[in-house]
Amino acid sequence: MNIIEVNNLTRRFKELVAVQDVSFNVAQGEIFGFLGPNGAGKTTTIKMLATLLKPTSGEAKVAGFSVIKDRIAVRKSIGLVFQESTLDEELSAYENLRFHAEFYGVPSSTYKQRSLELLQLVDLAERAKKKVRDFSGGMKRRLEIVRGMLHYPKVLFLDEPTIGLDPQTRATIWQYILKIAKQQGITLFLTTHYLNEAEYCDRIAVIDHGKIVALDSPDKLKERVGGDIITLTTDHNGRSQEFISEHFTKDVRIENDQIVAIVRDGNQILPRLVRELPETVKSIELKQPSLDDVFLKLTGSKIRDEAPSAAERSKRFLRARGFKR
Amino acid sequence: MKYDFILELRSLRNIFLRDILHFFRDKTRIIASVVQPIFFLGVFGVGLKSALGVGQGLGFDFVEFMFPGIIATTTLGVALNTSISIVTDREFGFLKEILVAPVSRASIVAGKIFSGIFIGLFQAIMLIALSPIFGLKIDWGAIPGLLFIALLLSFAVTSMGLLIASRMRSAEGFQFIFQFLFFPMMFLSGAFFPITDVPTWMKIISNINPLTYAVDGLRNIVFHGVPEIVRNTIIIHSLRFDALLIVAFGLIMFGLAFWSFNRAE
Ligand SMILES: Nc1ncnc2c1ncn2[C@@H]1O[C@H](COP(=O)(O)OP(=O)(O)OP(=O)(O)O)[C@@H](O)[C@H]1O
Numbered sequence: 001m002n003i004i005e006v007n008n009l010t011r012r013f014k015e016l017v018a019v020q021d022v023s024f025n026v027a028q029g030e031i032f033g034f035l036g037p038n039g040a041g042k043t044t045t046i047k048m049l050a051t052l053l054k055p056t057s058g059e060a061k062v063a064g065f066s067v068i069k070d071r072i073a074v075r076k077s078i079g080l081v082f083q084e085s086t087l088d089e090e091l092s093a094y095e096n097l098r099f100h101a102e103f104y105g106v107p108s109s110t111y112k113q114r115s116l117e118l119l120q121l122v123d124l125a126e127r128a129k130k131k132v133r134d135f136s137g138g139m140k141r142r143l144e145i146v147r148g149m150l151h152y153p154k155v156l157f158l159d160e161p162t163i164g165l166d167p168q169t170r171a172t173i174w175q176y177i178l179k180i181a182k183q184q185g186i187t188l189f190l191t192t193h194y195l196n197e198a199e200y201c202d203r204i205a206v207i208d209h210g211k212i213v214a215l216d217s218p219d220k221l222k223e224r225v226g227g228d229i230i231t232l233t234t235d236h237n238g239r240s241q242e243f244i245s246e247h248f249t250k251d252v253r254i255e256n257d258q259i260v261a262i263v264r265d266g267n268q269i270l271p272r273l274v275r276e277l278p279e280t281v282k283s284i285e286l287k288q289p290s291l292d293d294v295f296l297k298l299t300g301s302k303i304r305d306e307a308p309s310a311a312e313r314s315k316r317f318l319r320a321r322g323f324k325r
Numbered sequence: 326m327k328y329d330f331i332l333e334l335r336s337l338r339n340i341f342l343r344d345i346l347h348f349f350r351d352k353t354r355i356i357a358s359v360v361q362p363i364f365f366l367g368v369f370g371v372g373l374k375s376a377l378g379v380g381q382g383l384g385f386d387f388v389e390f391m392f393p394g395i396i397a398t399t400t401l402g403v404a405l406n407t408s409i410s411i412v413t414d415r416e417f418g419f420l421k422e423i424l425v426a427p428v429s430r431a432s433i434v435a436g437k438i439f440s441g442i443f444i445g446l447f448q449a450i451m452l453i454a455l456s457p458i459f460g461l462k463i464d465w466g467a468i469p470g471l472l473f474i475a476l477l478l479s480f481a482v483t484s485m486g487l488l489i490a491s492r493m494r495s496a497e498g499f500q501f502i503f504q505f506l507f508f509p510m511m512f513l514s515g516a517f518f519p520i521t522d523v524p525t526w527m528k529i530i531s532n533i534n535p536l537t538y539a540v541d542g543l544r545n546i547v548f549h550g551v552p553e554i555v556r557n558t559i560i561i562h563s564l565r566f567d568a569l570l571i572v573a574f575g576l577i578m579f580g581l582a583f584w585s586f587n588r589a590e
């Protein structure tokens with residue numbers, strides 16, 4: 001059964017087309033990811049699915065309800081962890097959870113118990129009664145994520161859930177998210193820049209300039225790269241490239257003074273390459289394709305790096321604080 | 326669209342309770358709610374009385390004359406200030422948590438209005454409680470009436486504040502509009518001087534100013550036992566008319582605020 005159905009969804013901001021004619025379905029219980037660079041239209045899509053933004057055209061259903069006609073019913077079925085913090089910093093962690101539960105009609109006997117469990121799960125139990133203002137960024141994010149799950153939504157939208165966290169915390173948070181989602185049968189819809197995070201997904205939609213350029217499982221997407229990637233440097237890269245192109249694979253190019261060749265069965269090709277190449281091999285490396293390579297292949301450009309640049313981060317911070325660019 | 330009535334009420338209460346929690350945790354606001362009445366009663370009441378040397382031979386007490394204006398103005402201030410919470414919620418992100426919850430916009434607006442009324446009434450009670458210090462003698466019997474007008478005024482003003490807040494992005498912007506509204510409303514209400522010998526445009530503003538009717542309504546109550554001849558020099562409309570106009574103003578503002586919130590994305 002499809003819990004999300006999206007048909008030709010489009011959103012314009014004046015002349016800018018932020019999301020263009022997007023269609024896809026998400027099955028119940030699936031972990032579905034949106035992968036794309038800054039400004040690709042990820043947040044805009046989520047906002048339309050969460051009824052916070054009206055589509056310019058097209059239609060979408062979440063949990064069987066139209067996001068245009070049945071907005072309250074949609075909102076009852078979903079949880080949303082926004083890209084920016086939406087906690088009430090003057091309240092304690094527990095109070096934030098309590099108000100959330102009240103909004104979603106969770107009975108008090110249920111949410112008291114559940115809040116404690118969730119706070120324990122994300123190691124915030126001791127801080128339950130402390131004001132959120134004094135929490136670290138990672139603590140706030142953890143609280144925000146469990147708050148989104150508190151009412152056991154059918155679909156949980158996570159807009160860059162681990163943005164600004166260190167790799168260790170990111171990994172821990174993912175454990176929590178996956179564990180609770182599995183326990184409660186929650187469908188996850190997430191966006192991310194982090195390619196390694198996208199690998200948690202059952203399926204990934206690669207989005208660029210408001211359009212979906214590919215939609216498949218991470219493994220299938222990687223297959224599209226066409227094989228394994230061998231990166232090498234030799235005495236004479238130009239001549240080696242020609243040689244590889246003639247004898248091994250047509251898919252070979254020079255990038256940053258390195259030869260990059262894409263081959264099937266890299267494990268067997270690599271020793272042969274070293275043996276048969278007329279030039280002396282100075283360095284050689286074999287790797288499986290990553291989603292980064294997929295993205296490069298599909299869009300012709302690299303997705304942003306692992307860590308956001310300082311400028312990018314401060315831009316995000318300002319935006320999160322409500323400043324307009 | 327189908328509404329879950331119980332859930333709506335629960336969310337309304339939720340929005341209200343959160344504002345009240347914020348109010349009572351904010352020490353400066355609590356202190357201000359005590360200091361402000363003292364300031365107003367001291368400066369506008371007792372201070373002005375001795376400075377102008379008025380009060381003799383009028384047939385009524387000057388501080389008593391000023392008191393309705395003081396209640397109305399402070400209520401205006403706190404109620405307007407309460408609606409700013411929607412702007413700060415927007416600035417700090419929490420508004421999104423409310424907007425994505427399964428709550429109709431009407432309940433959000435209504436919840437905020439309840440907090441405005443609560444805090445407005447709290448302020449009015451503070452004023453009445455502190456008034457004996459300044460030599461005011463208010464009948465116990467007059468208190469319900471005074472609070473009733475304060476309640477209506479809080480409703481009207483909070484609705485107006487919410488209409489403005491629905492389109493404001495920053496608290497600074499709201500503060501600017503606040504000054505812009507507060508002083509004209511205060512001075513063109515007849516609270517501190519009569520609006521008789523003024524240009525027509527001032528009269529028009531005075532006539533659509535809910536504070537005018539609040540001040541008049543409060544005077545109706547304060548000067549209940551005063552001889553008709555004296556009353557006629559201070560009071561313009563009947564209490565019922567005053568109450569009706571404040572409610573009408575409030576309902577229009579509520580409707581516009583609700584419409585504005587619904588339209589904003
Ligand atoms: N309210 C708005 N008004 C005008 N333009 C907007 C608005 N919201 C988004 N946009 C524009 O729409 C485009 C898509 O934005 P969106 O926030 O969906 O990107 P994103 O994929 O979430 O990017 P990021 O990774 O930076 O969060 C951007 O060009 C953005 O400037």
Ligand SMILES: [Mg+2]
Pocket residue numbers: 042043044083159
């Ligand atoms: Mg985004």
